[in-house]
Amino acid sequence: MSLETISTNRAFGGTQGVYKHASSATGTEMTFAVYVPEHAEGAKLPVLFYLSGLTCTHANVMEKGEYRAACAEHGIIFVCPDTSPRGDDVPDDEGYDFGKGAGFYVNATQDPWATHFHMRDYVENELPALIAENFPVDMERQGITGHSMGGHGALTISLRNPGRYKSTSAFAPIVSPLNCPWGEKALTGYIGGDKAAWREYDACALIEDGARLPDLLVDQGTGDNFLEEQLKTRLLEEAVAAAGMPATIRMQEGYDHSYYFISTFMADHVAWHAERLKA
Numbered sequence: 689m690s691l692e693t694i695s696t697n698r699a700f701g702g703t704q705g706v707y708k709h710a711s712s713a714t715g716t717e718m719t720f721a722v723y724v725p726e727h728a729e730g731a732k733l734p735v736l737f738y739l740s741g742l743t744c745t746h747a748n749v750m751e752k753g754e755y756r757a758a759c760a761e762h763g764i765i766f767v768c769p770d771t772s773p774r775g776d777d778v779p780d781d782e783g784y785d786f787g788k789g790a791g792f793y794v795n796a797t798q799d800p801w802a803t804h805f806h807m808r809d810y811v812e813n814e815l816p817a818l819i820a821e822n823f824p825v826d827m828e829r830q831g832i833t834g835h836s837m838g839g840h841g842a843l844t845i846s847l848r849n850p851g852r853y854k855s856t857s858a859f860a861p862i863v864s865p866l867n868c869p870w871g872e873k874a875l876t877g878y879i880g881g882d883k884a885a886w887r888e889y890d891a892c893a894l895i896e897d898g899a900r901l902p903d904l905l906v907d908q909g910t911g912d913n914f915l916e917e918q919l920k921t922r923l924l925e926e927a928v929a930a931a932g933m934p935a936t937i938r939m940q941e942g943y944d945h946s947y948y949f950i951s952t953f954m955a956d957h958v959a960w961h962a963e964r965l966k967a
């Protein structure tokens with residue numbers, strides 16, 4: 689699998705790069721960002737995947753997430769994929785919450801989305817293989833995190849792949865697409881109306897159905913205007929309590945849904961992952 693380098697910039701002693709490649713999962717070109725801290729020649733570093741939210745490309749977290757100082761300190765590679773396939777032949781929706789920029793980390797089965805919207809395959813299979821081949825990563829030490837729709841992606845991908853990710857966290861995740869308007873719209877459109885088929889794309893349902901993580905960190909702002917209608921953190925609190933699953937879910941007073949919130953807690957999350965990835 690060949691990669692084209694779009695840009696590299698030296699940052700905090702390491703390299704922030706942006707790359708693109710022809711994706712077999714989506715049938716499109718895909719762009720992603722990778723930060724590689726300074727490291728000894730031949731060293732293999734732990735890797736943290738960050739999945740972004742609605743309307744984002746790889747660039748939002750790269751420009752506003754403020755992860756590099758912490759990744760440099762802890763020696764963690766940070767990977768930021770796009771949130772959907774893109775291109776002139778990729779269908780779109782007029783809403784910001786479906787279509788381009790809103791792939792929801794599913795494999796779509798419904799037309800016209802089923803041709804390109806395979807973000808689950810992309811993030812679960814193709815991207816990790818590409819990262820393993822092209823960057824100095826130790827794939828035995830992977831973590832995953834994400835924001836909002838990307839928090840949903842991080843939780844569901846980790847819950848479906850027990851043991852693969854040594855650490856899982858999320859910022860303001862959509863915890864139950866079965867129970868919010870963003871999820872209703874996206875899963876009906878991508879997967880169809882059979883709600884039994886949605887359960888593998890719903891963190892709370894996966895936990896109810898027996899999936900477990902050894903540990904979980906979630907930060908959620910109390911001033912987030914999506915909290916009540918879309919994110920519904922309390923459903924995750926209820927699901928982990930009922931399952932007896934260890935989780936640290938922190939309600940952060942006054943923080944909203946933006947990158948001001950994410951960047952405030954980013955260093956905490958990177959440190960939390962580093963502790964588990966280096967154990």
Ligand SMILES: N[C@@H](CCC(=O)N[C@@H](CS)C(=O)NCC(=O)O)C(=O)O
Binds near residue numbers: 741835945947
């Ligand atoms: N106000 C946003 C609603 C969507 C939104 O808040 N997206 C979040 C993720 S769910 C985001 O990260 N937006 C991009 C950014 O803040 O840079 C819009 O319409 O663009």
